[in-house]
Every structure is written in structure tokens, then in C-alpha cells.
Amino acid sequence: MxxxxxxxxxxxxxxxxxxxxxxxxxxxxxxDHREWQVKRRERTRHLIELGGLVMKADLVALTDDDRAVILGLLGEAASRLRTGERDRLLMLWRRRGQRMFAADTLPDQD
Known part of the structure; x- marks a missing residue:
């Protein structure tokens, strides 16, 4: 050879x-069942699920994948939740989200 x-x-x-x-x-x-590894996988799964919600709400397409706009939208929601309207807003947004999950579509507008 x-x-x-x-x-x-x-x-x-x-x-x-x-x-x-x-x-x-x-x-x-x-x-791998080491505690830190299990927690890391759980956190990763949670973040992926949250990203899926952003996609499901069509925020990526509506903002042309502008992450600053998406973060601004989420910041605005967080700011509104810090007011006295928190309970009312949570109820309103929860109902809207439940309808969206049930219909598996997005509402046109309210």
C-alpha cells in the first residue's frame, strides 16, 4: 500500500x-440529569415557547422582524401592567389570547 x-x-x-x-x-x-443541565433545558424550552407566541401573534411579520419594535411593544405592555389597570388588562388580554388559541388564527382588529 x-x-x-x-x-x-x-x-x-x-x-x-x-x-x-x-x-x-x-x-x-x-x-444528562445534572441539576444545572435540567434547568438549562427547561429554560431553553420556555424561551422557545415564548418565541413561538411572538410568531403566533404575527409580530415578526408585522414589524418586518424589527426586534427593537417587538421589544418596544413588550415594554409598552409591561408599562401598562404596572398601572392600576393591571387586572382589567390581564383579563382582556387573557380572553383575547384564549380566543386566538381556540381559533388558531389572529383577530383582524378589535
Missing amino acids: NLAAALATSRGALRRVTIARHRLQARAARY
């Missing part, structure tokens, strides 16, 4: 071992 063939064989073997190692590490990470 010449040197080039031996090198190609070695590279192929290294590639297969590297792929197998990555698969093993990924599998181990899925079943």
Missing part, C-alpha cells in the same frame, strides 16, 4: 470515529 492510500484510509477512519464520538456525546447530553 502506498503512502497516499494509507493516508486516505486513515482520514476515512478518523472521520468515522469523529462522527461516532459526536453521536455518543449528543446521546449523553440528552440524558
Whole structure:
């Protein structure tokens, strides 16, 4: 066997071992039950779900994916929740959200 063939064989073997190692590490990470890892996965899932709500409300399309605008909208909602209208606003927005989940569509306007 010449040197080039031996090198190609070695590279192929290294590639297969590297792929197998990555698969093993990924599998181990899925079943990692250390407390900090579990909390990290829970937080990640929560953030993904919240991002899904932003998408479901069509805020990304309506703002042309302008994250400053989206943050401003959320900041405005938070500001309004700090007023005396908090309970009324929560009730109103909860009902609207429940209707949106039930209909799986967005209302045109109120």
C-alpha cells in the first residue's frame, strides 16, 4: 500500500470515529440529569415557547422582524401592567389570547 492510500484510509477512519464520538456525546447530553443541565433545558424550552407566541401573534411579520419594535411593544405592555389597570388588562388580554388559541388564527382588529 502506498503512502497516499494509507493516508486516505486513515482520514476515512478518523472521520468515522469523529462522527461516532459526536453521536455518543449528543446521546449523553440528552440524558444528562445534572441539576444545572435540567434547568438549562427547561429554560431553553420556555424561551422557545415564548418565541413561538411572538410568531403566533404575527409580530415578526408585522414589524418586518424589527426586534427593537417587538421589544418596544413588550415594554409598552409591561408599562401598562404596572398601572392600576393591571387586572382589567390581564383579563382582556387573557380572553383575547384564549380566543386566538381556540381559533388558531389572529383577530383582524378589535
